[in-house]
Amino acid sequence: MRWGIALSALVLFCSAAASGSSDARASTCPANLANQLADTGSATQLITVVSARTRSTTGSLRLWRKSGECWVGVDGPWTAHLGRNGVSETKREGDKTTPAGAFGIQPLMYGVGPNPGMRYRYHRIVCGDWWVEDIRSPFYNRFHHVRCGTKPPFRITSEDMSRSPISYRYLAVIDYNTHPIAPGRGSGIFLHVSASGGPTLGCASLTRAQLVTVLRWLDPAASPQIVIGTAATIRDY
Template sequence: MASTSGTLQAFAKSGGAWQPVFAAMPARIGSNGFSDTKREGDRTTPTGVYAIDGTMYGIGGNPGVRYAYHRLVPDDWWNENSDSPGYNTFSHGPNPGGPSEPLWQISPQYTHFAVIRYNMPATPGRGSGIFLHQSNGNATLGCVSLAHEDLVGVLRWLDPATNPRIVMAPTDRLNRY
């Protein structure tokens, strides 16, 4: 069985060397662990190096992030319908169909979250809606989740001017990146 627990570590380059910014934080990943070949609905967290999207979201008000922030309202969806032209994007309006997520209804996970730019631009069926969000204590559907306090600390620290990246992989495979 794949591990669904991990550690999130944040680093910044200082004097030419990577230095830890926070103590290591317990994290949860997909219920089927990591995958190099993520597919829609497989409940795995994709391995790789990804950017953070330009807008952060949440049911709650802006916790003080440096990114654009959208407070979720009814009919805010993450389009996870592989057959639609807006696959793997934020959508406001009618349900885009398929397994799309009603973002405003998913609590506490979507109190605040950052979009991990996996499968963007989107290839249908490759997976969608990969976020850094609040943990509910369980494995995720493919996202990375943290305790509320840890999440808010990371979201506030992230700075779009530094073009941050997230590396997602088992520890024994980090050397690939």
């Protein structure tokens, strides 16, 4: 009998530890959104983007850092512009939604302008730099350079990055649909400058000053994550 009780207690303890657990965090940490997220992995920097509902084209963006076991606020909230058709957990190429979920930040940042002081590696965009959105191309959802002025080996509905000098003054690539890349699931999901102050085609955008603040703050050693969702669903990610 004692063995049975001891074994049951051990199972319960292991189950609680394995859940890792936003519940435990929520009971000991400040009552904020970041401490209620289901799983932030090894990240010690976090961006949250919360929209009011699925069809909303804006969201509240905040920055967080890990302090011990707890998340504490760093900056924000700022208004981020999202896809023209809102956010979606089942994004498809061309549907004009911003993908919902938890994602990393790719290790190379880009921009038409000079590096504003990022800690990430930086590629300055030039003529011939594309982000491929042709679902039939082997380069789908990847950066690809062709000689300036030559026809690329994919549909030119892809992003000619040098032709967006305002939006792509600076950008971070959200690590969506990359491991593995699934044709048709969506491509070129960036955190970039808001050119018009309106909805995007699927990215998230901020004012230039806000974006520069974010990109300078992000540290690849902190394994940052960006979590995007509605007020009703974001805690599930």
